[in-house]
Amino acid sequence: MRALSSVYIFIAGAFLSATSAIAQVSSAAPPAVGVVAVEFKPMAESTEINGRIQARNRVDLVARVTAFMDERLFVEGADVKKDQVLYRLERAPFQAEVEAKEAAVAEAKAQLENADLALFRAQELLRKNSGTQVTADTALAAQRTAAAQLKAAQAQLHQAQINLDYTEIKAPIDGLIGRTSLTVGNVVSPSSGTLATIVSPDPMYVIFPVSVRRVLELRERYADKGGYHAVQIRVRLPNGEIYGQTGKLEFVDIGVAKDTDTLILRGTIPNSRIQTVEEKKLYELTDQEFVTVLLEAVEPLKVLAVPRAAILADQQGDYVFVVNDKNVAEQRRVKLGQSTPDVAGVVDGLQPDERVVVEGIQRVRPNLAVSPAPASSISAGR
Structure with a gap:
């Protein structure tokens, strides 16, 4: 009889313990979550x-004539100005060529002056009937030939002067100059490639x-x-x-x-x-x-925006948890638009003033009752 009484006492204790546990579970408070209201915010697209x-502006400097490089007149990586001399090539051969062409021009001028005199005399004799037309025509042809030879000599002198000027390689623009590809003492030519590059x-x-x-x-x-x-x-x-x-x-x-x-x-x-x-x-x-x-x-x-922390994703796409009027969390699929690392723009799926979960989100499940509070209050309480 005493043993039977002990069994009854054990069963009653177990029943009371189970009832207490159920009561504790049923009375547990919904999880606290931090929410923010969906609102329009300015966002830079x-x-x-x-x-x-x-x-x-970018210029590759190239030699225009073939000559030895005598001087480099700039600091690599430095700022250079337009028309600043950067390289100076050997000038003596080109100077000699200019002097030779100057002599050729002087000779051509003398020949032209002589042809002008001969033409004048021939035309005077023809006018006085003391000369022939053939002599006058020959003198005219000789004068024109001498004039053409002078122009040719002047052109050659101009070309020689151009080549002499090419012995000074100047900056065509203002800018920064890079490293030089050839150093002093090397022979440079148009086929040497880029000597240096200038960029604005x-x-x-x-x-x-x-x-x-x-x-x-x-x-x-x-x-x-x-x-x-x-x-x-x-x-x-x-x-x-x-x-x-x-x-x-x-x-x-x-x-x-x-x-x-x-x-x-x-x-x-x-x-x-x-x-x-x-x-x-x-x-x-x-x-x-x-x-x-x-x-x-x-x-x-102006776009509907929520914090990036509110955005979750699975195989079906992006979603958020929205807390309804009954404080129940609803899973809501969303389509994102223009976003930043902190804020996500929402094109579809949300309406202004709806509440989305941004904190305590790991405790939320679809259709779970929650205890919402402004996200800042949740943060301050931690």
Whole structure:
């Protein structure tokens, strides 16, 4: 009888323990989550494209005559001015050629003067009936030949002077000059190739290809907003930093690349000087540098936006958890539009003022009752 009583006591204790556990589970509070209201926010529309920096002016210096290089008159990497002498080649042979051509011109002038006198005498004798027409015609031909020989001699002198001037290689533009490919003492000629390159450092071009479809979309979108003037260019440098200056789109190529179906677009952007070291000016952007081009609207667009933290994804696509009027979390599929690393623009799936979960999202399941609070309050409580 005592054993039976012990069994009853055990069963009653187990029943009471189970009832208490069920009560605790049923009375557990819904998980706390931080929510934000969906609202329209200004967002700069941006399109990322791979591109390159290119100097607006670029000149490859090439020797125009064959001669020994006597002097290099610039510092590699330094700033040079237009008409500054950069290389001086051996001048003596070309100077001698000029002097020889000057002598030839003097000789041709003397021959022309003699032919002029002979023609004058022949024409005077013919006028006085003391000479013949044949003699006068011969003198005229000789005078014209002498005049032509003088012009030829003068042309040769001009060419010799040009070659002499080519012994001084000058900068055709202002800009930064690169390294020299040949040093003093070498023979240079037109076949020697580029001796050095000069580029204009500021401003720079930004060259990038865009698909024809995207160009048409941009043209339609900004047609009533100023066209090219409604778009600005920003540049992401190879280290991931955004360059501080903005540029303007100024040119769209007239032909489409057949192999890629793209158009080449070109913008102009200021090039900030970093510092000057020993006559060498250092700039932020470098000719032929590979960058990421960001095409942005000058005026930000108003879009429905939520924090990036609210966006989840699975095999079916992007979704968020929306808290309804009964504080129940609903899974909602969304279509994203223009976004930034912190904010996601939503094209479809949400309405203004709906509440989406951004904090405590790991505790949320579809159709689960939650305890929502403004996201800032949740953050402050942690």
